[in-house]
Amino acid sequence: MYNSVSKAALLIVAVIIAASGCGNRAKKVELATGPDMKTLPEPSHFAAAAIEAAGGVDTWANSKKFELDCVVTFYQSDGAHYLTEQRYVVYPWSGSIEISGVEPKCDFLWRLSGGAFGVVRGSDKIDRVTDVIEAIDLAEALLTATSVPAALLDTRWDYSVMDEPVKLQGRLYSRIKRTTRPDLPAVTIMPEVIMYQNQDTSLVDRVWMVARQGQKFLSIMCYDYREISKGGILAPKRIEVFETNEREASPQRLIKIDVK
Numbered sequence: 001m002y003n004s005v006s007k008a009a010l011l012i013v014a015v016i017i018a019a020s021g022c023g024n025r026a027k028k029v030e031l032a033t034g035p036d037m038k039t040l041p042e043p044s045h046f047a048a049a050a051i052e053a054a055g056g057v058d059t060w061a062n063s064k065k066f067e068l069d070c071v072v073t074f075y076q077s078d079g080a081h082y083l084t085e086q087r088y089v090v091y092p093w094s095g096s097i098e099i100s101g102v103e104p105k106c107d108f109l110w111r112l113s114g115g116a117f118g119v120v121r122g123s124d125k126i127d128r129v130t131d132v133i134e135a136i137d138l139a140e141a142l143l144t145a146t147s148v149p150a151a152l153l154d155t156r157w158d159y160s161v162m163d164e165p166v167k168l169q170g171r172l173y174s175r176i177k178r179t180t181r182p183d184l185p186a187v188t189i190m191p192e193v194i195m196y197q198n199q200d201t202s203l204v205d206r207v208w209m210v211a212r213q214g215q216k217f218l219s220i221m222c223y224d225y226r227e228i229s230k231g232g233i234l235a236p237k238r239i240e241v242f243e244t245n246e247r248e249a250s251p252q253r254l255i256k257i258d259v260k
Contacts, residue, residue, distance in 0.1 A: 031091040031098075031113060032064040040153055046161060046176060046197055047152040053202035054225070055233040060149045063233050065091045068146070073256040074132045082128040086257075088142055092150035097143040103129070112139035132254050133241065134213040141209065141241050142257075144193060145220045148204045149233075156181060165199060172199040173206065205236070208244070219244045219251055235259070 040061075043051060051057050068088040075081050086101040096113035098120070108122025117124075117136040124135040133141075144151070152159065162175040178193040196206035207220045222236035237259045242251035 029113065031094045031096045033091070033094045034064045035061050035093050035150075035153070037061060041155060043153060044159065046174060047159070049202040050152060050197055050204050051149040053234075054149050055227070057149070057153075059231070059233050060092065064093065065089060066228050066233065066235065068235065069260045071258045071260065073258075074129055075253055075255070076128065076132065084129065088146070090143065090146050092147035095143070095147070095151070095154065097139055097146075099135075099139055099142070101129075103127075110135050110139055112136065112143055133218075134211070137211045137213055137216070137218065138241070138255070140191060140212060141207075141218055141220050142239070144207050144209060145222055145239055146235055148195065151178075162194070166196075168196070168206070173197060174199060176204070203234075217244050217246060218242065218254075 040057075043057075051060065054060070066089075068090070070086050070088065071083065072086050073081050073083050084101060084103065086099060089098040089100075091097065091113075094113060095115070096111065098109060098111050100109040100121075101107065103126050105127065106122045108126060109120040110122075110124065111118050111120050117139060119135075124130065126135075129135075130138075151157070157178050158181055160177050160179075162177050165172045165174050167173075173196040176195040176197060178195060191210045191212055193210075194208040195204045196208070197204050198206075203222075203225060205222045205225070209218050209220070211218050219242040221240045221242070222238070223240075224237040225234040226237055227233070228235050239255075239257040239259075240253060241255040241257075242253050244251040
């Protein structure tokens, strides 16, 4: 009798746990969200031009997420380079990105969402990958470079055009400084970012940012924008990440990313 009651009690507990999802499993967060078109702020003239050049606000509003399968080259300090494949899933309207790949020692999945970085699977230290750049800085750089139209409408940040245009590699750029709004909690403060808007194309195809780790400055350059799908948003076919200084001089290439 005792054994029968004990078994029955254990079965009931197991059913309750299974039904409630108890345990160590983290609560699932919905990343693929879209904007409320009624509450989107009126874009500034430079933001409107950048968004239109990348596919238009309606197209971006319907893009809750997009995936980029890439061949990535990491340039080592000894002059060698390491090739690998990675997948980036970008959720522009929730300010999130997932980076995944399979390495000799482990497969991994990293997530940056709302300024918070976490390891979903694997480790945040991977030989020949994070030797070049910290995981959080790679995620921040890629999210910033690939989700500019949504970021320009994100009310967590203030944007201001800096002084006169500058000429870089024969092209004129307007510089747009992005800063976190001062009334937000300190935990939500993002790295300082300067966006470079190409005056010929209106695309923001260069970004300078303060790295979160290692007291570094990063410069991200994007090339050859194409539609991800027919009639869809535009994304770069190549992204390069450089380590630079406060004046963006003497850059050292860290990563080259080619979208398949």
